[in-house]
Amino acid sequence: MPAILGERRKLRRLGGMVLLLSMALFGSGGAALADRAPALHVITIEAMRYTPQTLEVKAGDTVVWENKDAFPHTATAENRSFDSGEIAADGTWKFKAARKGVFNYVCTLHPTMKATLVVK
Ligand SMILES: [Cu+2]
Known part of the structure; x- marks a missing residue:
């Protein structure tokens, strides 16, 4: 496959991981955390x-x-x-x-x- 498509796929996978990670970190206590920021x-x-x-x-x-x-x-x-x-x-x-x-x-x-x- 063209290199650019491969890169896009990698980026999309990375984006998904970041989303999961932030949900894990902020999912339950997100509101409380924002209050104290x-x-x-x-x-x-x-x-x-x-x-x-x-x-x-x-x-x-x-x-x-x-x-x-x-x-x-x-x-x-x-x-x-x-x-x-x-x-x-x-x-x-x-x-x-x-x-x-x-x-x-x-x-x-x-x-x-x-x-x-x-x-x-
Ligand atoms: Cu003055």
Whole structure:
């Protein structure tokens, strides 16, 4: 048979094996596993505001602050458990929320900017 058909057949067999393997791994506990998979959340900083104002995440999730303003901001926990430092215009800052709690945070450059990160 032409080589290309043989390759296709091999690929199809490989695909079937991968499918069986993932069914074995994730078949029963798939939903529970998905619930626990760390998620990525985005907080937008725009017009001197954090959106959303309150974000609830699960411990282990990652939060990204995206600064869409033309000047720098920070995301600084009032208890100092996290501090982005200056996030440049069009810049981002990523934080892995490991500790549970309610974290009020501010922009140290513009103290009227306030928001809350809840880690459950
Ligand atoms: Cu600011």
